[in-house]
Amino acid sequence: MGDLVIRNLTRSFVRDDGELLTAVENINLTIRQEEFICVLGPSGCGKTTFLRMVAGLDQATSGEIILDGEEIRGPNPKIGIVFQEYSLFPWRNVIDNVAFGLEMQGIEREERYRIADQYLDLVGLSQFRASYPSELSGGMKQRVAVARALALDPVVLLMDEPFGALDAQTRNLLQKELLEIWEKTKKTIIFVTHSVDEAVFLGDRLIVLTSRPGSICEIVTIDLDRPRNRTSIEFAKVRRQVLDLIAQPKCSLQ
């Protein structure tokens, strides 16, 4: 139950000059419920396209994505997403951003604020509930975006390089907080990144993609105990293993 099954997933685009461009090719993957998956690959390797298909924002050319036995064909309340760009609605304050999905479901104001407040508390931003996004820092915006996605209680949380625009310190802090949230909420997380360090710190399994077209080069299971220590010898070993892997011609990061 709750598994996300991806079968023969392929996405190709017809370019303006008529040439066929394959962005994602033949991905087969089964993600267990509550698993933390990191998708690692260079820019333009199709990892965002892959994630958009799982989100239902983009249609596969062939293949299928099945969650809980149900095929994903469009945006689905069981799947939440945090984008790389800041996506909070600037005209709504923090609490109304977090409560947006609940409002769309027709839940009464009092009830949706009660739920939204819980998630805002989870990301530690309760005191900013009345602020507008323009008043928040980058890290705070992404925390609110996480709370907003979680407020609908999805089974799967997709994250598309959510910390890519943040400075290194904030990034490390948010990674830690994300793991705490993951342990509390038991979501399946698919986290796209191009940072080996981030992927090794966060993931149960690492899906290493080849570039153009993106297909699975290798799946690395990360057996490090949690909480992980970035500076430990074991961590460095795994990191080197992954770096060696992506340096190989077969899944080379160009």
Added chain:
Amino acid sequence: MKLFGKKISDRWLGVLAILLSLLLWQALASLVVKNPFILPSPIDVATAFLALIGSGTILKDIWVSLIHFGIGLGTALLIGIPIGIAMGWFRGIDSFLDPVIEIIRPIPPLAWIPFAIVWFGLTNASAGFVIFIGAVFPILINTYSGFRGIPRIFVEAGKMLGCTSNGALIRYIAFPSALPQIAAGIRIASGVGWMCLVAAELFGVSKYGLGQKLWFFYNLHQMDSVVVYMLLLGMIGLFFDWLFRYYIDRHFLRWRSGEVA
């Protein structure tokens, strides 16, 4: 001079400029031109203003002009915003309506005056129609480009949060996102509409009105009273602009604070 804060001394500079302009105007009128028909002096204008207050039609003129303006701007909002939304959101409607609008849009609003009279007669609606023509396009165009410029990320985030129908996306995502630009369009429209007012009242749609009185006093060769009505038109226009800048922006678009430094 640090006796006053910078803001206070800046404000005094502005007051000083107004006083100097009045002095220059008075000197020019009474020492150089010496003909109140060509250039009435500030004192002539002030005297005329006091006389006009005594005769008591100023308030009625303002009221009638506001009715004309209200009809024009109100209709422009009711028609311009929905069409702008429809064209901005649905590509098919855009392709369908765009050529027609691009042909009608460059026609100066005042060129519609003959048809305003033919269609509506000498009524308030007739003046309102000319103002409507002036006001509707800035509103329509700004609503349209506001809708066109909605960041895709907002629409996608909305869809992922269960806001999927066109109606819901327009209401909860697109409209609030485009609102600053729509408000800017309304502000431009109210300026253009106010400019059309004087011409719209020229052809005798009513016995009162700021534009109507301007022409009335011109025909009587009372140029000092003409200046009184010119200043009234300017000040009321300024008031509308102020209303937008301070009230609408601060109360409805508060979320933009901090976005533009």
